[in-house]
Amino acid sequence: MPLLMPLVVAALLFAIGIYGVLARRNAILVLMSVELMLNAVNLNLVAFDVWLRDELLSGQVFTLFVITIAAAEVGLGLAIVLLVFRNRATSQLDELVELREEAAP
Amino acid sequence: MTAVEVLFGLLGIVAVGSAALVVTTQQLVHAALWLVVTLGSIAGLYLLMSAEFVAWVQVLIYVGAVVVLLLFGLMLTRAPIGVSDDLDASVAQRIAAAVTAGATAGVLVTALVDAFRGERIELGDDPSGGSAGAAGDAIFRAWVLPFEVLSVLLLAALVGAIVLSRRDVGEP
Amino acid sequence: MTAVVLAILAPAVAAAVGFLSGRRWAWTAVPVAVAGAGVSLAAAIVLCARAVLDAPVAEALQGPRVPTGTIEFGLDLRLDGLAAVVSVAVAAVAFAVQVYSSAYLKGDPRYSSYAAFISLFTAAMLVVVFADDLLVLLVGWEVMGVCSYFLIGHHWEQEDARAGAVKAFVVTRLGDVGFLFGIFALAFAAGTFNIGGVTTAALDNGIPESTATVATLLLLCGVVGKSAQFPLHTWLPDAMAGPTPVSALIHAATMVAAGIYLVARLYDVFLLAPATMAAMAVIAAITMLGAALAALAQDDIKRVLAYSTVSQLAYMLAGLAVGSAAAAAFHLLTHAAFKALLFLAAGSVIHAVGTNLMADMGGLRRTMPVTFVTMTLGLAALVGLAPLSGFFSKEAVLGAAEETALHDGPVAAWAGWLVLIVGLVTVAVTAAYAARMWLMTFFDGARSPVAVHESSPAMRWPLVVLAVPTVVLGVVGVRAEWLPAWLGVDEQLHLSAVTSVVSTALVLAGVAAVVLVWRRDPAGDPSARLAGVRPVLAAAFFVDELYDRAFVRPVRVATRAVRWTDDRVVDAGVVGSGRGASRTADLLRRTQAGNVQTYLTGLLAGIVVVAVGVVTLT
Numbered sequence: 031m032p033l034l035m036p037l038v039v040a041a042l043l044f045a046i047g048i049y050g051v052l053a054r055r056n057a058i059l060v061l062m063s064v065e066l067m068l069n070a071v072n073l074n075l076v077a078f079d080v081w082l083r084d085e086l087l088s089g090q091v092f093t094l095f096v097i098t099i100a101a102a103e104v105g106l107g108l109a110i111v112l113l114v115f116r117n118r119a120t121s122q123l124d125e126l127v128e129l130r131e132e133a134a135p
Numbered sequence: 136m137t138a139v140e141v142l143f144g145l146l147g148i149v150a151v152g153s154a155a156l157v158v159t160t161q162q163l164v165h166a167a168l169w170l171v172v173t174l175g176s177i178a179g180l181y182l183l184m185s186a187e188f189v190a191w192v193q194v195l196i197y198v199g200a201v202v203v204l205l206l207f208g209l210m211l212t213r214a215p216i217g218v219s220d221d222l223d224a225s226v227a228q229r230i231a232a233a234v235t236a237g238a239t240a241g242v243l244v245t246a247l248v249d250a251f252r253g254e255r256i257e258l259g260d261d262p263s264g265g266s267a268g269a270a271g272d273a274i275f276r277a278w279v280l281p282f283e284v285l286s287v288l289l290l291a292a293l294v295g296a297i298v299l300s301r302r303d304v305g306e307p
Numbered sequence: 308m309t310a311v312v313l314a315i316l317a318p319a320v321a322a323a324v325g326f327l328s329g330r331r332w333a334w335t336a337v338p339v340a341v342a343g344a345g346v347s348l349a350a351a352i353v354l355c356a357r358a359v360l361d362a363p364v365a366e367a368l369q370g371p372r373v374p375t376g377t378i379e380f381g382l383d384l385r386l387d388g389l390a391a392v393v394s395v396a397v398a399a400v401a402f403a404v405q406v407y408s409s410a411y412l413k414g415d416p417r418y419s420s421y422a423a424f425i426s427l428f429t430a431a432m433l434v435v436v437f438a439d440d441l442l443v444l445l446v447g448w449e450v451m452g453v454c455s456y457f458l459i460g461h462h463w464e465q466e467d468a469r470a471g472a473v474k475a476f477v478v479t480r481l482g483d484v485g486f487l488f489g490i491f492a493l494a495f496a497a498g499t500f501n502i503g504g505v506t507t508a509a510l511d512n513g514i515p516e517s518t519a520t521v522a523t524l525l526l527l528c529g530v531v532g533k534s535a536q537f538p539l540h541t542w543l544p545d546a547m548a549g550p551t552p553v554s555a556l557i558h559a560a561t562m563v564a565a566g567i568y569l570v571a572r573l574y575d576v577f578l579l580a581p582a583t584m585a586a587m588a589v590i591a592a593i594t595m596l597g598a599a600l601a602a603l604a605q606d607d608i609k610r611v612l613a614y615s616t617v618s619q620l621a622y623m624l625a626g627l628a629v630g631s632a633a634a635a636a637f638h639l640l641t642h643a644a645f646k647a648l649l650f651l652a653a654g655s656v657i658h659a660v661g662t663n664l665m666a667d668m669g670g671l672r673r674t675m676p677v678t679f680v681t682m683t684l685g686l687a688a689l690v691g692l693a694p695l696s697g698f699f700s701k702e703a704v705l706g707a708a709e710e711t712a713l714h715d716g717p718v719a720a721w722a723g724w725l726v727l728i729v730g731l732v733t734v735a736v737t738a739a740y741a742a743r744m745w746l747m748t749f750f751d752g753a754r755s756p757v758a759v760h761e762s763s764p765a766m767r768w769p770l771v772v773l774a775v776p777t778v779v780l781g782v783v784g785v786r787a788e789w790l791p792a793w794l795g796v797d798e799q800l801h802l803s804a805v806t807s808v809v810s811t812a813l814v815l816a817g818v819a820a821v822v823l824v825w826r827r828d829p830a831g832d833p834s835a836r837l838a839g840v841r842p843v844l845a846a847a848f849f850v851d852e853l854y855d856r857a858f859v860r861p862v863r864v865a866t867r868a869v870r871w872t873d874d875r876v877v878d879a880g881v882v883g884s885g886r887g888a889s890r891t892a893d894l895l896r897r898t899q900a901g902n903v904q905t906y907l908t909g910l911l912a913g914i915v916v917v918a919v920g921v922v923t924l925t
Contacts, residue, residue, distance in 0.1 A: 034247065041241060063157070235908060
């Protein structure tokens with residue numbers, strides 16, 4: 031198949047992931063969007079690995095590593111979201127503005 | 136157009152479409168379910184590219200574990216069931232996000248099309264390149280060190296997650 | 308010449324000692340000051356005796372030279388008849404004032420600085436008198452101005468003393484600007500700052516008429532300021548806020564006469580400039596009559612005497628204007644004597660009665676006999692009654708005017724007529740205001756204050772001593788060639804019989820008019836008869852108000868405008884840049900919204916831009 035097919039799909043997935051990260055309020059939805067971005071990267075890696083027929087299978091191995099790391103990241107991310115939810119009773123990102131710069135008095 | 140390409144195209148459309156639904160749906164739990172569809176179709180794409188091991192690992196871990204984790208997270212943060220109208224950020228923010236995403240898509244697609252216009256993936260000869268045996272071989276020979284480090288990282292993530300969520304010793 | 312140096316140094320040393328030790332050892336203040344004045348007086352008498360007996364005297368002492376790059380000058384001193392005679396007048400009045408002040412200002416907390424300033428002033432005036440170098444003269448001139456400022460402001464707790472001191476200083480300074488440039492013009496024309504050299508250059512036709520006119524007109528600015536002539540006369544009446552002995556010394560006898568002395572000193576240069584002489588005649592005429600009329604309506608006894616001084620100085624200036632330096636010097640000497648006497652006597656009256664206002668005085672001739680007699684002599688000399696000194700000196704001036712009017716001389720004839728006619732009219736007015744003052748102060752009014760007695764001896768004896776030259780000094784004018792010979796000038800005194808008779812008649816008429824008006828209401832003010840004109844005269848023709856409108860107010864407006872500009876324009880730059888920085892910071896602050904997604908948007912957008920850049924540019 032043309033190499034472009036997986037690559038373009040990956041590019042589109044990545045862009046959709048970016049939109050989700052920036053446009054959704056709920057922290058868990060943001061985490062989902064981050065997963066989309068990571069999947070786009072994985073798709074890219076696999077596509078190139080297959081195209082290049084790498085002897086070390088580095089693309090597919092990296093993909094496995096990324097999946098592992100993504101899993102670890104989601105676990106920790108959710109722990110943090112839960113912690114924030116316990117403290118602030120909210121998981122909406124735009125209510126977490128403690129570090130906002132206030133106007134000068 | 137071979138069958139593989141057709142299938143690939145269909146699965147690709149499904150993946151992109153369900154991804155778009157993940158980021159736009161107004162129902163929180165539906166977003167998680169659409170994510171399942173996306174991840175599943177990506178696993179299908181892997182299969183079509185003869186990377187079987189990666190595909191099954193994707194199903195196992197992403198669809199099996201990560202989505203479940205996300206659903207648990209939704210439950211524990213009292214996610215509203217049904218339509219909720221405050222899932223999206225303000226209009227200005229959405230426009231900025233759309234612009235950025237659009238620009239990213241444009242740049243990436245242009246660059247990729249420009250660079251890899253005529254290339255083809257030749258899948259015919261030896262489909263065993265992505266089999267479990269080949270993957271295992273690669274991991275435990277050439278990539279054994281990163282593999283071990285990865286296991287340490289998983290351990291650290293595990294411990295960290297537990298520490299963060301403990302209630303009985305007070306807040307960190 | 309050692310006597311000259313001694314005459315200058317004795318009061319200077321007394322001043323230094325007074326300033327340094329007067330606070331700690333207050334009992335030394337009077338002896339030191341009186342000693343300084345006394346030594347100076349003795350030296351001056353010796354010099355004057357030499358000038359009279361060995362006439363003509365002309366000696367010069369060349370001091371150390373001061374290199375300047377162009378025309379150098381030196382600390383030169385000169386002794387001649389004019390200097391010797393005037394120095395006696397200065398030293399005598401200074402001595403009398405020091406003695407008088409010891410009683411008048413008894414118990415004053417700042418007496419030591421007061422006495423030291425009077426000594427310093429005496430030294431400065433003697434520097435002016437004996438200077439043979441224009442810049443040395445200028446130094447003495449300016450030090451006199453400074454001493455005048457401090458002395459008028461002696462009672463600086465009072466607002467009018469402070470205001471009077473500043474006004475005197477500023478107005479005389481204004482004239483001194485022209486004076487300074489006049490000195491430079493003269494020195495550059497003559498090639499030297501030395502007065503002897505300048506005189507020689509003038510006599511040898513070394514100074515062209517145009518240069519002489521410009522230089523003398525500029526010098527005249529300083530003279531007009533220092534000698535309180537129109538239009539810089541406004542400071543003298545307000546300087547009366549100072550203690551009365553100060554008024555006697557500085558503002559009657561000596562400092563104000565310094566301008567007249569200067570013209571007499573440089574007379575050879577002034578004779579080269581007929582335009583300046585004409586200007587002097589006009590200024591003298593205006594001042595003479597205007598000040599006399601103003602004196603007629605004053606309520607304060609010292610202000611009457613102040614305006615009288617201005618008027619008499621105008622007489623001296625008029626004498627110079629009509630070509631007779633000897634007549635002017637004669638009037639300077641007699642005026643020093645009788646005006647100092649009048650001021651000290653007025654001080655005696657003020658000290659006894661406790662107020663300056665003549666309306667509150669009356670009937671003092673019985674309770675203060677010595678003061679009464681001496682003041683009467685002084686007033687008689689002021690109006691010019693024969694055979695007192697004032698008569699002779701005033702006649703010398705009027706006679707010189709008549710001479711110039713009728714015959715050709717170095718000055719235009721119309722100037723002579725102007726001075727003569729205005730001078731005669733002023734004689735009548737002078738008689739009027741003098742009589743008014745005499746009657747209101749000493750004669751019966753319904754308001755004789757109780758417990759008034761004659762002053763202490765230290766205040767009485769200077770009056771008696773000054774009364775002697777007031778009466779006797781006129782004898783100097785009996786022979787027309789005596790005084791000019793002693794002064795060392797080449798002219799004659801003219802006393803004209805016709806003018807003398809006319810002026811005596813005018814004096815009697817003026818006195819009689821006032822006495823008649825007074826007889827109708829002995830308790831009132833004779834000048835009330837002037838009715839509608841009185842306020843104009845009392846305000847001295849509103850010259851002060853005119854200056855206030857024309858100069859003081861615009862300067863105040865300009866000051867406010869400058870201040871506004873500084874606040875709004877200059878400070879606005881400073882404050883504005885601060886505010887601008889704040890506002891910029893405000894704008895930048897908005898990017899720190901605290902929202903993670905905002906930050907990420909910025910981050911990712913930036914990355915996209917960079918990526919585009921990399922892709923397109925490489």
